[in-house]
Amino acid sequence: MGGQPCCDKLGVKKGPWTAEEDKKLINFILTNGQCCWRAVPKLAGLRRCGKSCRLRWTNYLRPDLKRGLLNQAEEQLVIDLHSRFGNRWSKIAARLPGRTDNEIKNHWNTHIKKKLIKMGIDPVTHEPLHNETTNKENSNDNDPKNTQSHTPQGTSLGLENGTLSPEGATAPSAASLEENSYNSPASTDQNSTSSEDTESNNEKLYENDPLISCLFNDEDPIIESPWELLLQAHSNEQDNLDSFWAMMPWEENCPWLLDCQDFGIHDFGFDSFNDLEMVDDDAFNPEK
């Protein structure tokens, strides 16, 4: 079970991915789709662990990824979702199309956490920091199971009417904190009866905010990802592929591609990218 190495460690390369490796992986996925990740390195000619390939693809190479810092709206969504889900980064990422769990996790740890602390809000519990002592005494932060103990109200980054103040973050007054309906851990426990109640409370809380309330719908992300559009487009009309590739922000998503362009893309044997435009149905329909 679980602690087993996912692949033979001998001969498996680690560390930063090279442009050549990225190219191989992209070509393989685009040609064969996402299948058994363990088999991917071998089939793609990579000396990498299957897990590493999966992470590289999902966190960096996927065409539908946005790059760059989270904008303020996204940041606020992350905070709201974190107050609901805790450190379930994948769940949070699922509500932010184009963002990965890893990216959100990093952004949380490096930016949002600090902002919240600066505002006097405990980033773990979303409670005012003066309750921190009792919180820490009563909870074990290392236990992932405890992440569900977060208050459902959400934490506002100095928001009024759902918008962020430009540079965030002045410490909220006690009155403003009360207005934001922070609950003490005790009252949280008393008030929370079931996850269904919590969810319905959330829906009520955000019913006037379509953007936020959308997040509490478990089904669909707000925006369809370009990657999904690609698959849809291809299942409908092959001709749409050309326009899809034309619209894909490869330059933003793949910095290494820019590097290659700097040097002359064909120096790297990138003819295969031209082939993408001619790729046949099988490339995007592995089950066929």
Place this chain on the structure above:
DNA sequence: AAAGTAAGCAACCGCCCCAAG
């Protein structure tokens, strides 16, 4: 200008869950 420190982020590690046999 150089050295030291902090911040940011990509990548890895290892545990957990779940489906298949």
Place this chain on the structure above:
DNA sequence: CCTTGGGGCGGTTGCTTACTT
């Protein structure tokens, strides 16, 4: 029902870059 293997996830590490002294 048990075992096994693969994928997913959260936490952590370590490298690179930016900033400070």
